[in-house]
Amino acid sequence: MSMTISEPKVTKELIERHGITPEEYDYICKILGREPNFTELGIFSVMWSEHCSYKNSKPVLKKLTKTTIAACPNSLLLVKPGDENAGVIDIGDGLAICFKIESHNHPSAIEPFQGAATGVGGIIRDIFTMGARPILCMxxxxxxxxDEKINKHLLRGVVAGIAHYGNCIGLPTVGGEIYFDESYEGNCLVNALCLGLMKKEDMIKGSAKGAGNPVYYVGATTGRDGLGGAAFASRELTEESKEDRPAVQVGDPFLEKLLLEACLELKKTGAIVGMQDMGAAGLTCSTCETASRGSTGIEIDLVKVPKRETGMVPYEIMLSESQERMLVIVEKGKEKIVEAIFEKWDLHAVKIGEVRDGHLMKVYENGRLVAEIPARALAEDGLIYNRESTVPGYLKEMQQLDLNSIAEPADFNQVLLKLLDDPSIASKAWIYEQYDHMVRTDTVFLPGHDAALVRVKGTKKGIALATDCNGLYCYLDPYEGGKIAVAESARNVVCSGAKPIAITNCLNFGNPMKPDIFWQFQKCVEGMTDACCVFQTPVTGGNVSFYNESPKGAIYPTPTIGMLGLMENIESRIPSFFQKAGDTIYLLGETLNEIGASQYLLNVHGLKQGLPPRLDLKKEKALHEMILSGAQEKTFVSCHDLSDGGLAVAVAECLFGKIGHPLGARIDFEFGENLRRDALLFGETQSRVLVSVETKNEKFLEALATEHGVPFYKLGKVTENRLKIDSFIDIDSTQLEQVYRQAIPRRMS
Amino acid sequence: MKAAVIVFPGSNCDTDCWHVIRDVMNVNVDFVWHKETDLKGVDLVVLPGGFSYGDYLRCGAIARFSPIMKEVIKHADAGRYVIGICNGFQVLLEAGLLPGALLRNRTLRFMCKPVYLRVENSTTIFTNHLKQNQVIEVPIAHGEGNYFCDERTLETLEGNKKIIFRYCSENGTISDEFNPNGSLSHIAGIINQKGNVLGMMPHPERMSESILGGTDGKKIWESIVSYVK
Structure with a gap:
């Protein structure tokens, strides 16, 4: 007996429940020349969600990518941002890097382990979809x-989820960054980055071409998990969100490992015309996007889709976000090659349809047409909105900071210990020791350095990578904050000895329908744009995550930057830690009376107030050029940037290169008489780094700094085991290390 | 000398071992897919780390049924050499080539970090380039590396000097504090009765080039290569 499940009628309520506005619905009817059926409504709702269509962010993003690319004529982007699944950049020697960062915030807030795991799985697929072999994650x-129980639970789950996926698939998670702040209460952020390497000519595009070419479904089966995840990601989190748990997918890294190896093996055969992973909006997105990019039509029959559950209706099959699935467009006549490779890896590879002439995406179920929509209309033609934008009401008051009202602490030792005990500053070993950060035997700088550094076997090259964003800065001054996020990630990469060459970004914000949130978004992006233009680091792509709000309000604007750096010769790398007693310590860059928005002000005075430090892009760029020039000559023994916690924290961090064997430092200030002592020790003035050099190289360093117009200050010497900073700080290094290393473990135990 | 690195579905340290054997040791080495049934007369078989079969059921429990494992057992029975690292060690235990089992780390967390090992027996074919009681630094990366066996097995291992590596401090002190995963008797690696099959949790292939932070692991490869040659 056959059973037909009657589909719900498309009513006003149903349209609204799908998050489609009346205006959008009218447009859908115009595109189709009729009203959509239930399946089509579902398809439109996911493709036109913010997550897939960028309907609220596109105008701002277009400006960002266009401006930065135009300003970087020498950059070697191989695909235009947004055209493919991830950005690709030429690094010479016939090699290209493909990298991208993406958010999985909402799923992780609801189900931290699977939410984070599938975030990692998704970004890895984005990379091997392009034909690149993934080589690292961050x-x-x-x-x-x-200190809150719920956040411990979330951290534990997210870290275990990332570890579960990355470790099993065999990708080193080589670093990253983390902040703990009330603003992320109820809406944690999980941004996963993956980087892959390929030969330039091996790039695969995500487009369907050639009428008659078969369309293959490969990988895992389709179930009801993750139904409508893209739409879920485009809403605010509420108390009821926990009931959305079915919208969170479940990951299987073992299956993805097989899928990865099978796809890369298939690539070598030349049988692939195009490939796209089934991520957000699953089968829907992969079919209409490949067809749209190839300016062609596509036809699939859902009866052929391997399923893990019975009774799934077309709506569910099209919207499922089951993980570890890919769509592969194969050259006609090469079907046997594909099937043999996937059989070797014990994976499904099923022909579910064909590329067609025309422009329609036609979906059948056992021969019965269930959806028929122009592919381009779904992928490209969603309505784009220019949202209203106003200066947030909080801004003026929050930016005020009367320095005279801030009393300087009596005991600077206690301040330093307190800052080192702040989980946002302290050692992250509790986290990164759960990640296999060494597999693939390319990790040259272990986590804890300013930037991660991996070698490229068979070449002299090194690839450096850093992620960064200070959300508090962005909250108190979105433009400056956006600029600093780019500048600091670039500085991190430079400190390792690598030249910044491109960025990817993950823009996490609140609800864009709120004008003050949209203003934060615009301003952050403006700041990023200006910085990218000066550093010659074009935007290669990325991801926007809006609606990061909990009942307590929006998160801090958090435009996370993933900065890619290249080292032509890995022998010019610079560690972040002091290496031996007797070396001379220099501070490069000028220090100002800046304590606004600092970790010091927050930790000691309980204030999230004031203007974040001002960043001069020209000074920053001069500093980068000086360090990179010095790196060629092997001038520096170590180089570490100053950020959260300022100079005193940076000096302390430089001592902790070898676990259980901290070095010391003896510092005497011959500058800064006109500065507040707290600003001198803990202020976060930008464009500063701390270097150590051998005594014999002092003159060379000073000449180099002068040549580049970088202010330099000789601070003192690396010593055996005690940190002495002028008359202000005097603490045993072992005690410092203890506090620094125990801050997170003691809270998690 | 010729070596083979076995590739199970889910192996992920296969290319790392292959790289060290080929590029650092200059030894002839091939990958052998787990569905194959011929080892082609190699001297050394490497069972690499990773998550064979996703570690489903139990680490190494499914991999031992792979077709190639029959050949690996024959190879070991014939007195030829086998080294199992991390997941490879787990496979050797499941296949019965070594005694005991590996439980979850006592922290219940995956752990990746450099650790110190004390060489407990430097007379084996895998450790002859190391000194007795020498302390070496080699990283671990596992969630289930907590070695366990019954009392009699432990006595046999100890009595016959079949415990090859123990976790220790930088100075060679053996104590709970320096045991990262809770292993019985601080065991990090053991060898079979005949002395031709070594299993160890730490990854010597990750510490075989100075650019990666040290070359202590290389000593293990040098030991076996010089012995076979």
Whole structure:
């Protein structure tokens, strides 16, 4: 007996429940020349969600990518941002890098382990879809304060989820960054980055071409998990969101490992015309996007789709976000090659349809037409909105800071210990030791350095990578904050000895329908744009995550930057830590009376107030050029940037290169008489780094700094085991290390 | 000398071992897919780390049924050499080539970090380039590396000097504090009765080039290569 499930009628309520506005619905009817059926409504709703269509962010993003690319005529982008699944950049020697960062915030807030795991799985697929072999992962995380039970639970789950997926698939998670702040309470951020390497000519595009070419479905089966995840990601989190748990997918890294190897093996055969992973909006997105890019039509029959559940209706099959699935367009006549490779890896490879002439995406179920929509209309033609934007009401008051009202602490030792005990500053070993960060035997700088550094076997090259964003800066001054996010990630890469060459970004914000949130978004992006133009680091792509709000309000604007750096010769790398007693310590860059928005002000005075430090892009660029020039000559023994916690924290961090064997430092200030002592020790003035050099190289360093117009200050010497900073700080290094290393473990135990 | 690195579905340290054997040791080495049934007369078989079969059921429990494992057992029975690293060690235990089992780390967390090992027996074919009681630094990366066996097995291992590596401090002190995963008797690696099959949790292939932070692991490869040659 056959059973037909009657589909719901498309009513006003149903349209509204799908998040489609009356205006959008009218447009859908115009495109189709009729009203959509239930399946089509579902298809439009996911493709036109913010997550897939960028309907609220597109105008701002277009300007960002266009401006930065135009300003970087020498950059070697191989695909235009947004055209493919991830950005690709030429690094010479016939090699190209493909990298991208993407958010999985909402799923992780609801189900931290699977939410984070599938975030990693998704970004890895984006990379091998392009034909690149993924070689590393990084993660940028934000949680509420670590003293709260719920945040411990989230951290534990997210870290275990990332570890579960990355470790099993055999990709080193080589670094990242993390902040803990009330603003992320109830809406944690999980941004996952993956980077892959390929021969330039091996790039695969995500487009369907050639009428008659078969369309293959490969990988895992389709179930009801993750139904409508893209739409779920485009809403605010509420108390009821926990009931959306079915919208969170479940990952299987073992299956993805097989899929990865099978796809890369298939690539070598030349049988692939195009490939796209089934991520957000699953089968829907992969079919209409490949057809749209190839300016062609596509036809699939859902009866052929391998399923893990019975009774799934077309709506569910099209919207499922089951993981570890790919759509592969194969050259006609090469079907046997594809099937043999996937059989070797014990994976499904099923022909579910064909590329067609024309422009329609036609979906059948056992021969019965269930959806018929112009592919381009779905992928490209969604309505784009220019949202209203106003200066937030909080801004003026929050930016005020009367320095005279801030009393300088009596005991600077206690301040330093307090800052080193802040989980946002402290050692992250509790986290990165759960990640296999060494597999593939390319990790040259272990986590804890300013930037991650991997070698490229068979060449002299090194690839450096850093992620960064200070959300508090962005909250108190979105333009300056956006600029600093780019500048600091570039500085991190430069400190390792690599030249910044491109960025990817993950823009995490609140609800864009709120004018003050949209203003934050615009301003952050403006700041990023200006910085990218000066550093010659074009935007290669990325991801926007809006609606990061909990009942307590929006998160801090958090435009996470993933900065890619290239080292032509890995022998010019510079570690972040002091290496031996007797070396001379220099501070490069000028220090100002800046304590606004600092970790010091927050930790010691309980204030999230004031203007973040001002960043001069020209000074920053001069500093980068000086360090890179010095790196060629092997001038520096170590180089570490100053950020959260300022100079005193940076000096302390430089001592902790070898676990259990901290070095010391003896510093005497011969400058800064006109500065507040707290600003001198803990202020976060930008464009500063701390270097150590051998005594014999002092003159050379000073000449180099002068040549580049970089102010330099000789601070003192690396010593055996005690940190002495003028008359202000005097602490045993072992005690410092203890506090620094125990801050997170003691809270998690 | 000729070596083979076995590739199970889910192996992920296969290319790392292959790279060290080929590029660092200059030894002839091939990958052998787990569905194959011929080892082609190699001297050394490497069972690499990773998550064979996704570690489903139990680490190494499914991999031992792969077709190639029959050949690996024959190879070991014939007195030829086998080294199992991390997941490879787990496969050797499941296949019965070594005694005991590996439980979850006592922290219940995956752990990746450099650790110190004390060489407990430097007379084996895998350790002859190391000194007795020498302390070496080699990283671990596992969630289930907590070695366990019954009392009698432990006595046999100890009595016959079949415990090859123990976790220790930088100075060679053996104590709970320096045992990262809770292993019985601080065991990090053991060898079979005949002395031709070594299993160890730490990854010597990750510490075989100075650019990666040290070359202590290389000593293990040098030991076996010089012995076979």
């Amino acid at each position: 993660d940028s995380l934000r949680f509420g304060k670590l």
